[in-house]
Each structure stands twice: as C-alpha cells, then as structure tokens.
Amino acid sequence: MTADLLSIKDWPAEDRPRERLERLGAPALSTVELLTLLVGSGGRGRPADAVARHIVASCPSLRQLASKTMVELATTPGIGAATASRVIAALEIGRRFQRERRARCPMLATPRAVWRHLALELRDRERERFVALCLNTRNELLSEVTVSVGSLSASIVHPREVFKPAMACSAASLVIAHNHPSGDPSPSREDREVTRVLAEAGQLLDIPLHDHVIVGADSYFSFKDAGLI
Numbered sequence: 001m002t003a004d005l006l007s008i009k010d011w012p013a014e015d016r017p018r019e020r021l022e023r024l025g026a027p028a029l030s031t032v033e034l035l036t037l038l039v040g041s042g043g044r045g046r047p048a049d050a051v052a053r054h055i056v057a058s059c060p061s062l063r064q065l066a067s068k069t070m071v072e073l074a075t076t077p078g079i080g081a082a083t084a085s086r087v088i089a090a091l092e093i094g095r096r097f098q099r100e101r102r103a104r105c106p107m108l109a110t111p112r113a114v115w116r117h118l119a120l121e122l123r124d125r126e127r128e129r130f131v132a133l134c135l136n137t138r139n140e141l142l143s144e145v146t147v148s149v150g151s152l153s154a155s156i157v158h159p160r161e162v163f164k165p166a167m168a169c170s171a172a173s174l175v176i177a178h179n180h181p182s183g184d185p186s187p188s189r190e191d192r193e194v195t196r197v198l199a200e201a202g203q204l205l206d207i208p209l210h211d212h213v214i215v216g217a218d219s220y221f222s223f224k225d226a227g228l229i
Helices: 017-024 031-039 048-058 062-066 070-074 081-102 111-122 159-168 189-205
Strands: 129-135 141-149 173-179 209-215 220-222
Touching (some): 017 031, 031 048, 062 081, 111 129, 111 173, 111 209, 111 220, 159 173, 159 189
Parallel strands (some): 173 209
C-alpha cells in the first residue's frame, strides 16, 4: 500500500495530526495537517491527508481557499458536501474572530482605515456586498450593516435601506463601501450614480455621507480622496 493510501490510524502515533495538536498546540500544525483534521475520514479510497494535500495544491493560499464556494469545494476528489461545509464553516469562524478583534469601536477616519477594516471580509467575495458603516462624532464605528448582496445599482441600494441603520443608532455620519470581485477598485458608472444619490439623501437627513470606499484585492478607491464627494 502506498503512503498516500495509508490510513492515518496506521501512522506512528506521534505523527498523527490529532495527537500533534494535543501535544504541541494548533500553531505547530501545518495547513495540510489542520485541513486533515477538518476533512476527517476522507472517502473513496483517499485518506484525509491526501484530500487535504489536494486542497492545498489547488488553493496554495488561504485567501484562495476562502474565496471558494461550498459547491466548488465539494467537487474536489474525496470531498463531499459534509466535508466542504466543515471547511467553509471553519473559514467563516476565522473571519468572525478577526471581526471581533476589530469590533472594539474602531476609528474609521480615513479611507485606508475603512479598507483595512473591511478587506478581510470583502476582498475575496465572488459577489458584490454593499455595507453601511455608521459613525459617531469621533469617527468611531457604531454599527455595520450589509445592505445588499449583488451587482450595485440605484434600484438595489435604496437610500431608505442605507440610512435606516444610521438613524436607528443616531449616527453622526455614514461611510458606505462595497467590493469589486474583479479585484480592480476603479469606480463604475453605477458606483458614481449610487454615490451621488446617497450623498444627496445624506444632506436631506443631516447624516452626511463621509465617503464611499470600493474594496479591491490589494487596494481601494475613495470617492472622498478623489474629490467626488
């Protein structure tokens, strides 16, 4: 039997991922070992570690893995819906942990601060997500609400839905942001139109639109910096 087909139960105890996790802690394990624990028993003659190595070969970085949908992961040899759901759930827990670390009233006074706050959550998404960030007078985050998911347009992003959370928490100002799945943060015609409509609504409601930040793969576009607000 080849090494790839050996069951983990046949490995020396000190080499098994679960025993190494217990003995050394999670930081000592490789990405393949951590994924092996998530995969569990493997399937169809492919042990868990072989499946984990195939995942890492297909997605060399965790960012690439995090961008995969459950359906895409489930097509990987040895992975079914159950295993794909565990991997997706683990990645989402990681995202939420990072959000909790940032959630202690972060100050979002600059476009870069907004980008750093949202990049982990938005930059690798396959669909556009439009987020409203409600700020107090010190530019500290009071509330963060996902307003819509899908292609940005004035018909989808209605001022009523955008400013409702801002009014509910008595926000002093509002920052809106969304991602471009292409990775290029350059604004489209629709981006410009939505920004104009929301800026006018903010003036009427006395909740000024502080900025609109487009999140790209490794950069951002700020309507405020560009003089468009």
